[in-house]
Amino acid sequence: MRVAFLGLGIMGRPMASNLAKAGHQVTVWNRTPGKEVLGAQVAASPADAARDAEVVWICVSDTQAVESVLFGPDGVESVLNPGVTVADSSTISPVATHSFAERLKAKGVRYVDAPMTGSKIAAEGGTLIFMVGGEEAAIEHLKPLFAAMGKKIFRMGETGKGQATKLAMNLQIAIIYEAFAEGLTLATKLGVDPAALVPLIEASMVRSGVVEYKAPFVLKRDFSANFPLRLMYKDVRLALQAAKEARIKLPALETVEEVYELAYEDGAGDLDYAATLTLLEKWAGVEIKAAPVEVGA
Ligand code: NA7
Numbered sequence: 001m002r003v004a005f006l007g008l009g010i011m012g013r014p015m016a017s018n019l020a021k022a023g024h025q026v027t028v029w030n031r032t033p034g035k036e037v038l039g040a041q042v043a044a045s046p047a048d049a050a051r052d053a054e055v056v057w058i059c060v061s062d063t064q065a066v067e068s069v070l071f072g073p074d075g076v077e078s079v080l081n082p083g084v085t086v087a088d089s090s091t092i093s094p095v096a097t098h099s100f101a102e103r104l105k106a107k108g109v110r111y112v113d114a115p116m117t118g119s120k121i122a123a124e125g126g127t128l129i130f131m132v133g134g135e136e137a138a139i140e141h142l143k144p145l146f147a148a149m150g151k152k153i154f155r156m157g158e159t160g161k162g163q164a165t166k167l168a169m170n171l172q173i174a175i176i177y178e179a180f181a182e183g184l185t186l187a188t189k190l191g192v193d194p195a196a197l198v199p200l201i202e203a204s205m206v207r208s209g210v211v212e213y214k215a216p217f218v219l220k221r222d223f224s225a226n227f228p229l230r231l232m233y234k235d236v237r238l239a240l241q242a243a244k245e246a247r248i249k250l251p252a253l254e255t256v257e258e259v260y261e262l263a264y265e266d267g268a269g270d271l272d273y274a275a276t277l278t279l280l281e282k283w284a285g286v287e288i289k290a291a292p293v294e295v296g297a
Contacts (some may be wrong), residue, residue, distance in 0.1 A: 001024050001025070001054050001055055001144065001145065002024075002025045002027075002052055002054045002055070003019055003024050003025065003026050003027070003053060003054070003055045003057055003145065004026075004027050004028075004029070004043070004046075004049035004055070004056045004057070004076070004086045005019065005026055005027070005028045005029070005037075005040070005049070005055075005059070005113075006028075006030075006046050006049060006050075006057070006058045006059070006060065006076075007029075007030060007031075007058060007059040007060035007061075007065075007069070007159065008028055008035040008037065008068045009030075009059065009060070009061065009122065010057050010120050010123070010225065010226075010228070011015050011089070012044035012059035012060070012089075012159075013035065013037060013115075014120070014123040014124040015059060015123050015128070015149045015276075016028050016037045016040060016056075016057075017037045017039075017040075017090070018123075018126045018148050018149050019040075019057075019145060019148050019192050020037055020038065020040045020279070021039065021148070021245060022144070022147075022148035023149065024144075024145065025260055026039065026040040027041040027042070027043050027048075027049045027053065028042055028043065028049065028129065029039045029042070029043045029045060029046050029049040029069075031065075031139070032035070034119065037041070043236050044101045045074035045272040046069040046070075046074055046075055046076045047075060047078060047079045048074075048210050049076075049078050050076035050080060050084075050096040051079045053055065054084060054085070054087050055084070055086075055087060055141075055142065055145060056058040056080070056084065056085075056086045056087070057087045057088075057089065057145065058070075058086065058087070058088045058089065059088075059089045059090055059145050059248045060090050061234075062090065062092060062234055063092040063093045063096045065090065065237075066088055066090050066092050066096070066100065066126070067096070067100070070086070070100055070103075070104070071103070075209075077103075077107070079224075080104070080107060080109045081108075081109075082107065082108025082109065083108060083109075083110075084109050084110070085110045085111075085112060085138050085141055085142060086104060086109060086111050086112070086114075087108070087111075087112045087113075087114045087142055087145070088100075088111075088112070088113050088114060088151060088237050089114050089115055089116055090115070090202070091115045091129075091134075091166050091167075091170070091231070091234070091235055091238070091244065091261045092238070093162065093163065093164060093238055093241070093242075094113075094129055094160040094161075094163040094164045094167070094294040095140055095160070095165045095245065096157060096241075097113045097133070097159060097160045097162075098107075098112075098160045101113075101134075101160070102161040103172045106135070110134070110135060110137075110141075111134060111138075111159055112132060112133065112134035112135075112138050112139055112142060112159070112160060112162075113132065113133040113134065113160060113161075113162035113163045114130050114131075114133075114134075114142075114146075114162055115130070115131060115162055115163055115165075115166035115207075116128040116130045116131070116149075116150060117129050117131070117169055118130060118150070119167070119227045119232065120225075120226045120227070121226065122150075123149070123291060124169065125268075126148065126149055126150065126151070127150065128149055128150035128151070129150060129151065129152045129153075130146055130149075130150050130152070130153045130154070130162075131154045131156050131162045131165040131166055131169070132153055132154065132156060132162045132257040133155075133156055133157055133159045133161035133162035133163065133164075134155075134158065134159050134162070134163075134188070135158075135159075136155065136257035138155070139155055140160040141274045145207060166235075167235060167239040167242055168236055168239070170223050170232065170235040170236070170239065170241045171235075171236070171250065171253055173210055174207050174232055174235070174236055174253070174260075174273070175252050175253060175256055176210040176211070177210050177211075177214060177273065177274065177276070178256050178259060178276065179208065180201075180208075180214065181218075181274075181280055182280060183197070183201075183206075184197065184218070184288050185276065185277070185284050185286065185288065186284075187282060188234060188284070188286045188287075189284045189285075189286050193290070194218075194219065194258065194288045194290070195219055196292040197237070197287075198211075198215045198219065203216075206270055211257070217272070217274055218255050218274055218277060218288065219278065219288075219289060219290055220289075221288075221289055223268075223272050223274055223278070224269040224272060224274050225270060225271055225272045227262065227272060227273055228236075228269065228270055228271070228272065228273070229263060229268050229269050229270070229271055229272065229273045229276065230269035230277055231273075232260065232262040232265060232273035233261070233263075233264050233269070233273075236253060236256060236257050236260055239253060240253060240257060259276050259279060259280075260273075260276060262277060262279055263276045263278070263279045266278075266279060
């Protein structure tokens, strides 16, 4: 298929690369020039990338960025022909998704929201899990592309439901990780070796995919970004906004948002979201690693 891929960040670049490796004809564009993908053409603007494309796949940071590549100067809207499908794997507002889809529908363009879970390692390995909103026929049409980038697709309903699901998923990841981080912090403060705590967690009903994935990084104190804190912070805020619009309360998430706000202000935005732990450590006066050390206590 002829695919325009817009956004070559931590996730977008390996996704575009997997599309090219699977034999699709890929043209890439990134806001900051200089990023390339082996086997893909590079375009100078979103519109240039999308001119002859059958599918436009977007993976940029937030709602404003998606709006800009679709409808901004040099955005794709002006070059899209009826029958083209736009797929968006960014995590953005479900409400905005709906309005973007309506605007494109008026031109005969189909819109599929296709956020994913699995972070950098799954993007590189082509093992992402997509949660998708849109018409069944449009999703069916994209199946070869999903297959090149991921291992599973879940259709969650009409347009916007992929994004709504993603917020519900990341809400849980953020809260589960904070529970783990608080458990580690208290245990360490009370003199328990966190390296001994982790196998216990994994052997008990406290275990979770989030802990299994994050614990090795945390114990090595490797906070380099697989999923940057600034993006999880964005998702926490999107989920709270969606909750406000739906007139429901999410009190645990409200507290987690405060932790993210402080960690972000502390300069941890480009680290992994696991680095929210460092704030708890500071407050507790401990440092969590295989052999814990009391600092300043
Ligand atoms: P990254 O690594 O932060 O990459 C973000 C990408 O979005 C990157 O290509 C940016 O281009 C691009 N971007 C950011 N703002 C804009 C605007 N205004 N216009 C066009 N392009 C923009 O994020 P990830 O790859 O980890 O994640 C991408 C999405 O998937 C995100 O929604 C996650 O929550 C899930 P740059 O290179 O900075 O010029």
